[in-house]
Amino acid sequence: MWQQTFRVPNLSTSSNIIHRLSKIFQPKHVIPVNAQIKNKEITSKSQRLMLELGIIRQASPGSFHFLPLGLRALEKLIRLVDLEMSRIGAQKVMFPTLTNAKLWESTGRLDDIGPELFRLKDRHQHTYILSPTHEEAAAELLASISQISYKDLPLRLYQTTSKYRDEMKPRFGLMRGRQFMMKDLYTFDTDLETAQETYNEVCESYDNIFKKIGINFVKALGTCGAMGGSLSHEYHYRTDIGEDQLLRCLDCGYSANVQHSGNEKCGNCGNSNNLQINRGIEVGHTFLLGDKYSKPLKAFFLTQENKPNVLQMGSYGLGLSRIIAAAVEVLSSEHEIRWPRILAPYTVVIIPPKEGSKEEPHTLQIPEKLYSLLESAHPLEDNVVLDDRKHMTIGKRLLDARRVGYPYIIVIGTRAKEDPPIFELNDIEENKQLFLNESDLLIYLNNKLK
Ligand SMILES: [Zn+2]
Structure with a gap:
């Protein structure tokens, strides 16, 4: 009498929506080292990192x-x-x-x-x-x-x-x-x-x-x-x-x-x-x-x-x-969160050039196009986020992305002006930096995530 079929639903509801870091509620919370010693409520590294980085x-x-x-x-x-x-x-x-x-x-x-x-x-x-x-x-x-x-x-x-x-x-x-x-x-x-x-x-x-x-x-x-x-x-x-x-x-x-x-x-x-x-x-x-x-x-x-x-x-x-x-x-290390890849809040973050930089006018269409391309790859569906906080330098956003622990960070930097554009991929798990065109980037990520 309880033999109903059981289907795992796809919880993704956001196929047309771009996940943008500027819109994500992630209140950062700097906890000074002295305060950590005094503050008896912070008793583990994971607790401190997750509080500092707006995870909990x-x-x-x-x-x-x-x-x-x-x-x-x-x-x-x-x-x-x-x-x-x-x-x-x-x-x-x-x-x-x-x-x-x-x-x-x-x-x-x-x-x-x-x-x-x-x-x-x-x-x-x-x-x-x-x-x-x-x-x-x-x-x-x-x-x-x-x-x-x-x-x-x-x-x-x-x-x-x-x-x-x-x-x-x-x-x-x-x-x-x-x-x-x-x-x-x-x-x-x-x-x-x-x-x-x-x-x-x-x-x-x-x-x-x-x-x-x-x-x-x-x-x-x-x-x-x-x-x-x-x-x-x-x-x-x-x-x-x-x-x-x-x-x-x-x-x-x-x-x-x-x-x-x-x-x-x-x-x-x-x-x-x-x-x-x-x-x-x-x-x-x-x-x-x-x-x-x-x-x-x-x-x-x-x-x-x-x-x-x-x-x-x-x-x-x-x-x-x-x-x-x-x-x-x-x-995790003392300063950077690491997630099991399968549980990272997003698998990939894309960092476009800073507002007003010399790269920006040449790469205006690229971030959202790259975003859609990656999201269309099955293992990345609903798993890409765009760091559109363009008032921040690339360096600062890269540091932030490393701390939050996204497994793959794609930087749209100087070489994105080339034809075809070349992207900088930071593979955090392997501690590797690669320069790849769009299709090689997709092949690399597909291979990693299959
Ligand atoms: Zn034994």
Whole structure:
């Protein structure tokens, strides 16, 4: 009954519109070095760079505005996740942010998670929580439907929404906030064996997502903790500000979270010498839950014999806003943001000559023509921005483009007066500068982005 077709929509609505930097809301915010030391709220490089360059803006401790460039990066990540989720037949839904506290009472988590939950009362004195996760809500949804048959399973439902946690000490910007974006998937199977198959399939899908983002990640065996269940894995990025310690066995490749396992020995092969400890930040987590939530909330299905049986669940999270911040943290220098290429707010920026320069009169038609040409190339559709702040020198705009981290910067400089015009392409990832005519430029970018 839920077998509707699922199509990934093309979110691009701007095919005839030129993205112009002069029109993009990107309030820069210079944070003097002294102030950074005094300002205890700035606790990571990625947070500082994203604030300075107008990617995000702090609203209150642990909660942030996503400004246009930051939101573009986040939306790109969501599209990437949507595509992978559709490949495993997961359907996108949206659970309400408010969850009745009674549901959390019945699974025992109201007390387990305790002070980290945001609680509120409505005018009738009913208690609700601002959900940090939705296992209860998902199980309750299934419990409320009486006619689910084994034929409707497996069922996989996910959402990409804001989650809430009353952090004692919000820090590292988007990495440990009180409001954050998560993708959370809940799966329902008839028995543990098929739930395990689902688990493996989702893990493979997560591997694909992290491979596409392109940053080295560690997949470690986790413990189930307050979430419960029988099997869990954590996905981490390695970074010095990471709050988890990951043990890696160099003999067999096994990884585990030291805080949880408390072990100085490989949990797989027993080796205790050839071990490495790295700091990591958790960016994804998978849980095989079994009936921990479905049983108390009475989420049942009807078997082939028409008998009610408890659903076997899995829960799978990706910290979307955290992935963005952690990626920036891992890739950036102290002064320049670097994005995973697939998540950069725009892939290409075009910098035309300064107003009143000797190049300007010879190149008036070129920037918009080049813009349209690049946008028409499939991988660059909706991914080019024109830096039309022509009151600024080329040098200043080039510096700015490097700081914001566009992967490819095209300068329309002196050689654009030649026939045919020659453009300066700065390939930031490869740290290369090339001089190319229009068609070679297109070939180069197409090759890079295919
Ligand atoms: Zn080992």
